[in-house]
Amino acid sequence: MPQTITFEQSRRVDQVAMEHYAMNGLVLMENAGSAAARRIAQLHPGASVLILCGKGNNGGDGYVIARHLQLLGCDVHLLATATPDELSGDAAVNARIAARSEMPITFVKSVHDPDIQAAMDAADVIVDCLLGTGVSGPLRSPFQEIVSLANAASAVRIAMDVPTGWPAVQAETSDDAIAFVADRTLTFVAVKAGMNENDADRWTGVVEVIGIGVPKKLLDDLEIPTA
Ligand SMILES: NC(=O)C1=CN([C@@H]2O[C@H](COP(=O)(O)OP(=O)(O)OC[C@H]3O[C@@H](n4cnc5c(N)ncnc54)[C@H](O)[C@@H]3O)[C@@H](O)[C@H]2O)[C@H](O)CC1
């Protein structure tokens, strides 16, 4: 049994769950986000949490996490790199729920917006939902700037699925590649390839696996460790 899975294998889990098992992507995102929120609230009860949301489903997870953290007694603030109308699919659904729930959301128009630094300074915990397994290459603006501001903040940093920018910085694809420096990474389904090699823990911190509720047979068939 492989102890880690590749990004491709992780995306395959999603695909098989939705295509072969007819699981709705919203169910997977809700399972992922609610389990992550429970773990974050357990680690940091009553914390003020800033959730950084990108444009894909990693960002979508962030809106689910925000909703469940509020229910678990945390103060949440969302920093969104896109408006709900700029999102698609499951991420757009959860971004709209967050907006209609009147959760505090700051939309990144300029990285020099003083509200961004203020939100970073006010946070006890910063959750990285900017980029997950859909990342390709070194971070493009404004992700680089947002990650740099987060890395300079005093908050505890938690990465969802993978630290944003880690694959590029691990591969050292360019000397200006940067990545989110997490104290802890909550990764979905299984530890990702490379997380237990070299000095990955410089960016991942402590790595924990979060299940997303797909059938055990699916994981067994894909030879993904379940315990
Ligand atoms: N089975 C599971 O593990 C589940 C995973 N979930 C989450 O979904 C993400 C993967 O979502 P996806 O939409 O495929 O990709 P991302 O959210 O990582 O981002 C894609 C988005 O970002 C842009 N982008 C790509 N590279 C860069 C870059 N270098 N700089 C800036 N922007 C970049 C790209 O254009 C897209 O717009 C997974 O990680 C999990 O968090 C499900 O939610 C639950 C089940």
Ligand SMILES: [K+]
């Ligand atoms: K991330």
